[in-house]
Amino acid sequence: MNDALKNKILLAHGGGGRLTNNLITSRILPKFGNEILAELQDSASIELDSASVCFTTDSYTVKPLFFNGGDIGKLAVCGTINDLAVAGAKPVALSLSLIIEEGFGLDVLDKILASAAKAASEAGVCIVTGDTKVVETGAADGIFINTSGLGTKLPGTNLSFAQIEPGDKIIINGTIGDHGMTIMSQREGIKFESLLKSDCASVAPLTCKILENPDGFKFMRDPTRGGLSATLNEITAATGHSMKLIENNIPVNPSVQAAADMLGFDLLNIANEGKVVIVTAPDTADKVLDLCKTHPLGTDAAIIGQIVASEDMPIVEVITKVGGSRIVQMPYGREFPRIC
Numbered sequence: 001m002n003d004a005l006k007n008k009i010l011l012a013h014g015g016g017g018r019l020t021n022n023l024i025t026s027r028i029l030p031k032f033g034n035e036i037l038a039e040l041q042d043s044a045s046i047e048l049d050s051a052s053v054c055f056t057t058d059s060y061t062v063k064p065l066f067f068n069g070g071d072i073g074k075l076a077v078c079g080t081i082n083d084l085a086v087a088g089a090k091p092v093a094l095s096l097s098l099i100i101e102e103g104f105g106l107d108v109l110d111k112i113l114a115s116a117a118k119a120a121s122e123a124g125v126c127i128v129t130g131d132t133k134v135v136e137t138g139a140a141d142g143i144f145i146n147t148s149g150l151g152t153k154l155p156g157t158n159l160s161f162a163q164i165e166p167g168d169k170i171i172i173n174g175t176i177g178d179h180g181m182t183i184m185s186q187r188e189g190i191k192f193e194s195l196l197k198s199d200c201a202s203v204a205p206l207t208c209k210i211l212e213n214p215d216g217f218k219f220m221r222d223p224t225r226g227g228l229s230a231t232l233n234e235i236t237a238a239t240g241h242s243m244k245l246i247e248n249n250i251p252v253n254p255s256v257q258a259a260a261d262m263l264g265f266d267l268l269n270i271a272n273e274g275k276v277v278i279v280t281a282p283d284t285a286d287k288v289l290d291l292c293k294t295h296p297l298g299t300d301a302a303i304i305g306q307i308v309a310s311e312d313m314p315i316v317e318v319i320t321k322v323g324g325s326r327i328v329q330m331p332y333g334r335e336f337p338r339i340c
Contacts, residue, residue: 015225015331016224016225017330017331021234021330039160039161041160042056042083042086043083043087043151044056045153051152053152053153054150054152054153055148056149057147057149059146059147060076060144061141061340062075062183062339062340064187066111067183067186068195068196068197068198069179069198070115070200071112071115072112073115073117075340076096076146077094077120077125079340080094080148081202082202082203082222082276084204085204085207085208085220085222086203087151088154088159088207089152091124091149091150091202092125093149093150094120095130095149097130097145097146098130100134101141102136102137103137104143108142109143112145154208154211155214156214157214159218160218161238164218164279165218166241166307167281168218168280168281169285169307170243170279170304171277171279171280171292171304172275172301172302172304173203173292173298173300174251174297174300175199175251175253175300176250176251176252176267176275177252177253177271178196178197178256178272179199179271179273180227180339181256181270182196183339190263196256196259199275201273201274203276207276209291209295216284219235219278221277223271224340225271225339226331227269227271228272229269229331230269232328233316233330234330236314239307240314241314242309242314242317243306243307243316244306244308244318244319245304245319245328246304246319247321249303251302268328271340273340285303316329
């Protein structure tokens with residue numbers, strides 16, 4: 001790295017890979033360190049006097065603001081709902097805060113707000129508070145949105161890295177890379193024979209359904225920035241266990257794969273916005289898979305691998321379609337910026 005950039009924030013620090021993790025662990029955690037924050041979950045689990053709740057926050061800067069399958073308003077609502085859902089919570093309420101650039105069109109703002117309201121209503125969640133700021137022209141690239149979410153912990157759920165052990169199965173509820181490749185194709189004006197569509201959606205209806213009987217569930221996470229590879233490497237680093245994936249089992253939309261091949265991207269590194277990675281005990285994996293397949297968001301669900309004991313440093317290994325193997329590393333920084 002150029003010496004002049006060593007003490008500067010880079011776009012890659014927001015990409016969900018190694019640089020993001022380094023920034024969090026070396027700069028942020030030491031300043032605010034506490035047991036809840038140190039768990040580095042998508043949502044913080046907090047025990048109140050009369051209830052167990054989950055709390056999360058996220059910010060959205062996607063470019064373009066509108067894309068096939070969604071927009072920044074829908075994305076902000078669904079993304080925060082999903083962080084609550086994968087923590088084993090039923091989403092209840094959201095905040096929505098806007099940073100708007102001077103000169104932004106009111107008609108565009110109306111479309112974004114209507115989309116956010118529709119997404120919240122469909123998920124049965126209320127937007128109960130928020131904030132609005134306006135900044136100078138050129139300071140916000142149109143509009144940025146921050147959302148925070150509150151949810152109630154579902155009874156009997158105990159999802160954490162500590163629950164994961166060798167033999168556990170890894171499930172994903174559908175095809176990977178749809179969101180990131182859709183954003184990339186629209187940003188660059190690339191036309192494909194089959195129109196790509198983001199998977200932007202709330203996974204809470206699916207997670208709440210499968211957690212009605214939480215026995216055997218170990219962990220869930222939505223593979224957003226950094227894609228499936230970042231999520232799986234986070235799990236191996238936190239647990240000390242390795243993973244073995246079967247490439248043929250990982251669901252992929254052929255049009256998305258063709259786009260990734262043409263543009264030179266590894267789909268394992270590409271963001272998703274309506275997917276959930278589930279780690280479950282081996283004796284409950286088939287039941288979970290069947291539950292996923294009965295839901296519209298899980299029709300392409302698959303068992304893609306399992307947790308294995310580590311002999312040395314934990315790794316994510318994938319058995320390729322031709323029978324070889326390769327190590328899936330944590331992405332360094334960003335495949336491309338501003339996807340969420």
